[in-house]
Amino acid sequence: MITIRDRINLWPRIEQLLDCIQKPSRYIDHEFGAVKKDEASFRCVLIYPDTYEVGLPNQGLAILYNILNQQEDIACERAYVPWIDMGDLMRERNVPLCSMESYFPVASFDMVGIQIPHELAATNILETLDLAGIPLFARDRAQEDAIVCGGGPSVYNPEPFAPFYDAIMIGDGEEVICEVAGCIKELREQGAPRAKILEALAAIDGVYVPLLYDEHTDALGRIYVTPKEGSPAKACITKRLIPHFADTDPLTSCLVPYVEVVHDRLSIEVLRGCARGCRFCQAGMTYRPVRERPSDQIVASVICGLQRTGYDEVSLTSLSSTDHSTLEKTLRRLNALLSGSATSVSLPSERLDSFGLEMAELVAGEKKSGLTFAPEAGTQRMRDVINKGITEDDLMNTVRAAFGAGWLRMKLYFMMGLPTETDEDVLGIADLCGRALELAKSCVPGPKKSAVKISTSVAVFIPKAQTPFQWCAQTEREEVLRRQKLLASAMPKGVTLHYHDHKASFLEAVLSRSGRELAPVIAEAHAKGARFDAWTECFDLNRWHEAAQACNVDIEARATVPFNTEDPLPWSHISCGVSTRFLKREWQKAQEGILTPDCTMHGCTGCGVCPTLKGQNVLEGVRRG
Amino acid sequence: MAEPTLFCLRVRYRETGRLRYLSHLELLRALERLMRRAQLPYAVTQGFSPRIKASYGPALPVGVASNDEWFDVWLQELRPASEYLERLRAAAPSDLMPLEAAYVDTHAPSLSASLVFSSWEATLGIWPDVCESWPYATPTLADIEAACQSIVHDGSLTYMRNGKPKTVDLEHKLERLPQVSASQEKDTWATITFTTRASNEGALRPDVFLDAVAMRLTDSLTVQGAKQTEHVLPDSNLSVSSRKYFRIAIVRLAQYLEGEDGEWVRPMQH
Numbered sequence: 043m044i045t046i047r048d049r050i051n052l053w054p055r056i057e058q059l060l061d062c063i064q065k066p067s068r069y070i071d072h073e074f075g076a077v078k079k080d081e082a083s084f085r086c087v088l089i090y091p092d093t094y095e096v097g098l099p100n101q102g103l104a105i106l107y108n109i110l111n112q113q114e115d116i117a118c119e120r121a122y123v124p125w126i127d128m129g130d131l132m133r134e135r136n137v138p139l140c141s142m143e144s145y146f147p148v149a150s151f152d153m154v155g156i157q158i159p160h161e162l163a164a165t166n167i168l169e170t171l172d173l174a175g176i177p178l179f180a181r182d183r184a185q186e187d188a189i190v191c192g193g194g195p196s197v198y199n200p201e202p203f204a205p206f207y208d209a210i211m212i213g214d215g216e217e218v219i220c221e222v223a224g225c226i227k228e229l230r231e232q233g234a235p236r237a238k239i240l241e242a243l244a245a246i247d248g249v250y251v252p253l254l255y256d257e258h259t260d261a262l263g264r265i266y267v268t269p270k271e272g273s274p275a276k277a278c279i280t281k282r283l284i285p286h287f288a289d290t291d292p293l294t295s296c297l298v299p300y301v302e303v304v305h306d307r308l309s310i311e312v313l314r315g316c317a318r319g320c321r322f323c324q325a326g327m328t329y330r331p332v333r334e335r336p337s338d339q340i341v342a343s344v345i346c347g348l349q350r351t352g353y354d355e356v357s358l359t360s361l362s363s364t365d366h367s368t369l370e371k372t373l374r375r376l377n378a379l380l381s382g383s384a385t386s387v388s389l390p391s392e393r394l395d396s397f398g399l400e401m402a403e404l405v406a407g408e409k410k411s412g413l414t415f416a417p418e419a420g421t422q423r424m425r426d427v428i429n430k431g432i433t434e435d436d437l438m439n440t441v442r443a444a445f446g447a448g449w450l451r452m453k454l455y456f457m458m459g460l461p462t463e464t465d466e467d468v469l470g471i472a473d474l475c476g477r478a479l480e481l482a483k484s485c486v487p488g489p490k491k492s493a494v495k496i497s498t499s500v501a502v503f504i505p506k507a508q509t510p511f512q513w514c515a516q517t518e519r520e521e522v523l524r525r526q527k528l529l530a531s532a533m534p535k536g537v538t539l540h541y542h543d544h545k546a547s548f549l550e551a552v553l554s555r556s557g558r559e560l561a562p563v564i565a566e567a568h569a570k571g572a573r574f575d576a577w578t579e580c581f582d583l584n585r586w587h588e589a590a591q592a593c594n595v596d597i598e599a600r601a602t603v604p605f606n607t608e609d610p611l612p613w614s615h616i617s618c619g620v621s622t623r624f625l626k627r628e629w630q631k632a633q634e635g636i637l638t639p640d641c642t643m644h645g646c647t648g649c650g651v652c653p654t655l656k657g658q659n660v661l662e663g664v665r666r667g
Numbered sequence: 668m669a670e671p672t673l674f675c676l677r678v679r680y681r682e683t684g685r686l687r688y689l690s691h692l693e694l695l696r697a698l699e700r701l702m703r704r705a706q707l708p709y710a711v712t713q714g715f716s717p718r719i720k721a722s723y724g725p726a727l728p729v730g731v732a733s734n735d736e737w738f739d740v741w742l743q744e745l746r747p748a749s750e751y752l753e754r755l756r757a758a759a760p761s762d763l764m765p766l767e768a769a770y771v772d773t774h775a776p777s778l779s780a781s782l783v784f785s786s787w788e789a790t791l792g793i794w795p796d797v798c799e800s801w802p803y804a805t806p807t808l809a810d811i812e813a814a815c816q817s818i819v820h821d822g823s824l825t826y827m828r829n830g831k832p833k834t835v836d837l838e839h840k841l842e843r844l845p846q847v848s849a850s851q852e853k854d855t856w857a858t859i860t861f862t863t864r865a866s867n868e869g870a871l872r873p874d875v876f877l878d879a880v881a882m883r884l885t886d887s888l889t890v891q892g893a894k895q896t897e898h899v900l901p902d903s904n905l906s907v908s909s910r911k912y913f914r915i916a917i918v919r920l921a922q923y924l925e926g927e928d929g930e931w932v933r934p935m936q937h
Contacts, residue, residue: 058794060688061730061910067693070685074700074760135796298700300686300693352700352758354718384717409715 046138046149046175047186049085053145055137063127067301068094071142075297075351077107078143082117084227086110086153087141091166092576094122099305101359102194103157104295106219116223119143119151123166126574129173139173148174149188153226155219157194158203158210161553162546162576167192167206168568178565180208180253185236189226189243193219197250198328199507199613201265202553202560204252209243211250212616213281214314216290218248245274248282250616257558258610262599265557266610280617285657287314287333292343296350307355307388308347312340312369316361317641317659320418321429321632322460324506325361327625328618330651332642333660337368341375348385357388364393364401365642367663373404391416395436397666399443412451413444419460420470426635427462429628434474441478445485451495452482458525459503459517462633468525471500472532479536500529501542504551507613508620510628515604516551519544545583549575551601552586557612560600562593621650643667673710673720673741675775676751677934679767682733683918686762691726697763698723698738704758707751708744724778724922725785725865728874733919737778737934739771769935784842784923784931786862787873791880792855792914801912806884808847811857814883815845824879840864840871854914873917881909 044050060066088107090097097103103120110118119141124132132139138147148154154176156167168178176190177183183190192203193211200210211218222243229239244251254275255267269275284290292310299306315332316325344356356376363369376387387405392398394415402413417437419425425432444452456471479496486494502522505514517525522544533539553560566589574580590597605611607626624647631638641647643665652658682694689697699719702709711717724737742751752768759765775781791811793801818824819841825834843862850858859880863871923931 055796058796058914061915065690066688066729067690070688072685072760072762074704300689300697302693302696306696349704349706352703354699354703382711384711384719407715 046147049144049146049150051145052137052140052147055135056140056145059128059131059135059137063131064125065301068122069124069128070300071145073297073299075295076143077111077118077295079111079117080144082115084116084153084223084230085144085146085151086116086118086155086223087121087148087151088118088155088157089121089123089148089170090157090159091123091163091170092159092574093125094299095301095303097122098297098299098301098303099309100157100159101294101309101311102215104297104309105290106155106215107297108291108295109216110219110223113220113223116227117143119146121148121170123169123573124173126580129169129573132173138175139170149176151188152230153191153223154188155191155193156207158192158196158200159194160196160576161202161550163196164203164553164564165568165572165575167203168565169573171206172568179205179561181205183208183236187236189236189239191222195325195328198324198616198618199554200250200252200616201267201557201612202564204250205558205561207252208240209249209251211282212248212279213618214284215282216284218246218282221246222249241274244276248279250279251275252558255615259559260609262603263559263595264600264612265559266612267558267615269615276615278615278617280654281328281619283331283619283655283657284314285333285655285660287660288335288339292335292339293347293350296347298351298353305357306353307357308344308351308353309357309359310340310343310347311335311360312358312363312372313360313366315659316365318362318365318431319429319628319638319640319647320431321427321510321628322418322457322503322506324509327508327620327649329361330619330649331655331657331659332365333657334366334368334662336662337372337375340372341379344376344387345379348380354384355386355388357390359390362391362393363389364391364398365665367661367665369401370404373401377404377407394432394440396439396443399440399447402444403447410447410449412453413449414453414455415440416455417474418455418457419467420456420472420474421467423635424460424463424467424470426637427632428460429632429638431637431640434477437474437478438481441481442485445482445494450486450490450493451497452478454478454496454498456498456500457503458500458529459522461503461505461511461514463517463525465525465528468529469532471498471529472534472537475537476534479534495538496536497538497540498533499540499542500526502544502547504547504554506554507611508616508618508625510625510632512611512625513605513607513609513629516548516555516601518602519548543578543581546575546578546581548601549583549586552597555612556597556600559595560597563589563595563597566592617654619649619651619654621654624649640665640667671710671743673743673773674745675739675771675773676707676742676748676768677737677739677771677775677778678752678755678765679934680736680738680759680763680765682727682736682763684732684762686760687727687730687732690729694727695723701755701759701763702740705751705754707740707754708742710741710743722777722779724782725870727919728872728917731874731917731919735919735921737782737922739775739778741773745770767935771935778934781924782922782934783865783925784862785865785870785873786843786920786922787860787917788920789859789873789877789915789917790850790852790855791857791859791877792850792852793912794914795854797912798854803885806856808849808857810884810887811859811880812847814880814887815847815859817883818876818879819844824875826875826878835869835871835875837871839866845876855916860920873919874915877915877917878909881913881915885909
């Protein structure tokens with residue numbers, strides 16, 4: 043009998059569905075640059091838990107795909123979550139989820155990697171496993187079931203998802219993925235029992251094996267974990283670090299999609315890490331230290347990558363590319379080299395100061411469509427609490443320069459519900475926007491004044507693990523709604539105000555702050571039809587409330603009850619290298635409104651990353667503060 | 668500054684295999700990237716968002732393959748067309764393979780307006796996974812021929828497009844009427860060939876025609892084991908529901924320009 047663990051090419055069965063669904067080109071593989079290694083005996087599949095368009099451009103998976111395929115006798119393939127129409131049709135026809143390159147069932151792979159990109163992907167992780175026919179919970183998997191591994195940006199509180207994974211890799215994946223694949227390969231070849239494989243994985247630095255931990259429940263029903271006695275599980279799993287970032291290949295995968303994907307361009311990661319120290323920002327804590335690529339390497343890989351792929355745009359990606367100490371030189375060289383080829387360079391985010399604007403001008407050329415900045419808060423007091431490190435003068439100077447230079451549209455991002463926020467801070471957003479609009483109009487000649495547009499997007503603050511605000515609660519719904527109304531009533535005419543859906547932010551807070559007790563809720567929500575929660579048109583919080591009720595978990599409390607700074611946290615056993623002492627100090631300084639400078643421009647701030655991870659900031663020159 | 672001299676290279680390529688599922692926009696992006704990978708000395712358009720100066724032939728419906736697609740690209744440097752063809756072939760996926768290239772007059776009428784005739788070959792059959800739940804008798808060549816003829820006889824056909832009914836008048840749109848012959852392939856019932864003629868009023872989409880043939884067939888065939896004819900296909904969206912059962916594979920065999928006397932002219936001969 044044929045089972046889903048048999049390596050059979052299922053393309054003929056997929057093909058029969060493609061005339062009946064939207065965007066069939068998502069499911070056809072055969073992209074330029076896709077790697078086929080038919081002969082390799084050990085097979086991995088890396089899955090992004092969302093659609094092809096969202097998953098294909100993911101740089102983390104592209105890096106790992108490239109690295110694994112360079113290993114001898116290891117093949118790495120890709121898979122994505124089929125959109126609802128296709129997923130349903132596959133279930134109806136009994137076609138399991140399969141990989142792109144070989145169209146083998148996902149369940150037939152030796153190692154199944156499902157990325158943990160953000161909290162709202164929770165149900166899609168289960169949709170992936172369910173369509174693949176792999177048991178959802180690691181504890182239910184049998185000897186011959188695939189080893190399900192995770193990793194990615196959202197592993198710094200892995201607990202809500204942990205029960206679905208056999209192993210989770212924390213931190214930079216370049217080396218650890220090979221160690222994990224090698225370990226599974228060796229033990230599978232020896233016919234080792236599953237439990238032995240998990241134990242061996244737990245012994246690898248940076249690898250978390252959730253099944254090897256005991257669960258403890260606190261008075262509020264929150265679960266925190268400790269290593270099982272006698273197991274190789276570590277009390278604290280510290281993230282992996284690639285200290286010599288410049289030694290990694292900047293040209294990750296040169297896979298060129300046919301479908302228009304969300305970032306439809308070549309991406310070159312120009313630096314990793316950000317030390318600005320914004321206190322709400324998880325990535326700013328978890329990707330330290332800062333490591334820059336040399337300018338020569340960036341320029342060479344851009345030119346080579348564009349030739350290999352045929353893309354007409356390249357993005358210089360990172361958490362804060364404008365901070366790269368030789369960015370200006372790099373951009374000028376690229377502009378000279380690419381002139382006349384109808385190719386453009388882009389930066390993912392702009393820094394709110396005169397240097398940020400100069401760089402925006404360098405990449406925009408003649409095309410000044412719109413600028414996006416994130417002041418995050420409306421008053422100086424609030425910006426100091428979050429350590430945003432910009433002043434109103436910075437913003438106003440940028441507005442004056444931008445509209446003076448010909449830009450007509452600006453988008454500003456803010457947050458609401460930040461710790462210590464008062465009504466004055468909320469109204470400060472409206473005041474700031476009003477002053478920016480007035481200034482912008484005064485910088486633009488008469489006939490164009492009416493084209494000046496300032497729009498704002500205001501999200502609800504979500505306290506994240508491993509940040510100075512990790513102990514804080516999310517503001518309750520009623521209060522959020524009151525503040526939203528307050529801001530809407532004060533926002534000057536001519537500034538468009540958009541609110542990020544607070545229901546989605548609430549769920550994100552629940553998923554960010556819970557322990558393992560949430561895993562059954564996720565499974566129940568998925569059983570009730572929740573999937574693609576990150577898609578506004580698919581998201582329904584009611585399913586989650588029903589699921590939480592069925593599992594007897596108070597999700598309201600998960601979002602809105604703060605932790606005591608002495609409490610064990612659900613994520614206490616995971617470390618990004620930033621010490622709890624530093625986080626506590628930062629939380630204290632936040633409440634006092636004291637700034638902490640960026641250690642790539644000023645002295646060491648004592649976050650603990652460099653000594654813990656045996657790394658350091660690697661800069662290519664002097665940074666401009 | 669004087670306009671530099673440009674040269675118009677006309678390229679014939681195929682769109683086959685899985686790449687038949689590309690939408691027109693996806694195809695254009697893929698061709699642009701192909702030209703960039705091949706490092707053709709392409710000219711770029713003016714304006715804030717410069718692009719490769721190129722023009723493309725009429726769109727293929729999603730799911731329809733072709734052995735005869737065309738694009739023109741304006742080049743800044745004159746080198747043998749065969750050299751550019753080789754570069755393009757080296758940078759192309761096999762299902763999007765350039766087959767011929769030659770220079771044409773830079774003032775030649777655009778491909779999208781002048782490629783008027785398309786000849787199509789379609790095979791009609793059933794998907795293996797639903798074979799067993801197929802409620803009808805297997806259609807004969809005569810059944811399929813009758814279905815084609817009844818559509819042609821009606822002179823128009825109505826189909827669903829984005830949830831709305833749309834009617835297409837067949838007059839002047841079918842240059843050669845459908846010919847039905849036996850198919851050699853497994854699980855297929857017949858091969859249908861026909862030639863369409865595009866005009867200002869639009870063109871007959873080959874997939875729409877084949878969907879209509881499929882629906883006529885289900886109207887005329889008897890349900891196995893039942894006496895009377897009845898509709899069993901559930902969905903109101905004709906195209907989608909029929910495709911759950913019918914395997915409809917369509918290939919554009921060739922495209923032609925219209926000569927001065929209405930004759931068919933190959934695009935390179937222009």
